[in-house]
Amino acid sequence: MLHSWVGRGAAICVLLAVLFALMVGLGAPAPDPAVGDYPNGDALAQDYDRYVGEYVQVTGTVVGTDPVETDLGYAYAADGERHTGTLTVTVRNVDATVVEGQSLQVYGTLGPDRTITAENSVGVPATNYTAMYLVSALAGLWTLGRVVCGWRLDPRTGALRRREEPLTPARTLLVRAREVLA
């Protein structure tokens, strides 16, 4: 039954529906410190007062260093509408040296008046994000290239099948280069 375009397509639709249900399920519950799920910037933006006095874990961009201030970008949905923006909080007791523009993750107690008393904080240099996206894109191209070289789409059944003879563009290029140089 899973060997035709139709069967395969139907099975994929069912699986995607299950996956969607899992994503809905994960999005439903409110933060629960008892299981290590601390309120984040989204939760604070949505209902700040509810979490005052509790432990929170937020990640933001440092916009001031004396005292340390971070901008928490948030996005949440309520009543069918999407709300986005930034919430600026003052962080007390940051043990690491921080510079403006870097990313800072803070775990601590939420106070009134937009303050967090840090128990622990982790700084992330801002420049690293660019490098991360770059190498991640590289990894994607590498793997995609390998898939194309090793697998082909069977037009009759819609299945991915292994190529009997994998494409070897790199090796072919190397052989050509040697021929030219020789």
Added chain:
Amino acid sequence: MPDLLSHAFIAFTACTLLSLRYDWLTGEYVTVGMAGAFIPDMAKIKLLVDSATVEAALGVPFDWLGVHTLGGAFVAVLVGTVVVGRSDRRRAFGLLSLGAASHLFADALLLKASGQSYEVLWPLTRYHPPTPGLYLSTDVWLAGVTGAIAVAAWLFAGDR
């Protein structure tokens, strides 16, 4: 973890070492393991369309991170298993699972300010297991280390 390249390197290394034991595990199958390592990071769609957008549009709670959990990744692995031809199903399932599991495991070791990881075992439990905090998601050295190991494994196994 980190960047996707490190995840790809880890899956490449694991599959290449397994190829020493299993003769059928050729380069094409190593690729399947690497593809598996990409599955959890499908959650990165959120960079284009965030969870709040989906939630507002559909009127139900939603979190892309669902695919970055045991249950979500398992279902995505099944999609990959259905996509390949019948004769490759079992192998594809195993290798995609291996790749996805290595990714989830590596991410569970990430440094967090609270010392607690993320809901990796969802939907079995929402518990965030403690993390040893071995690295940051932006540590560039990690790709270097995992890459060096991958090259070593590749040289050791011979070009397949």
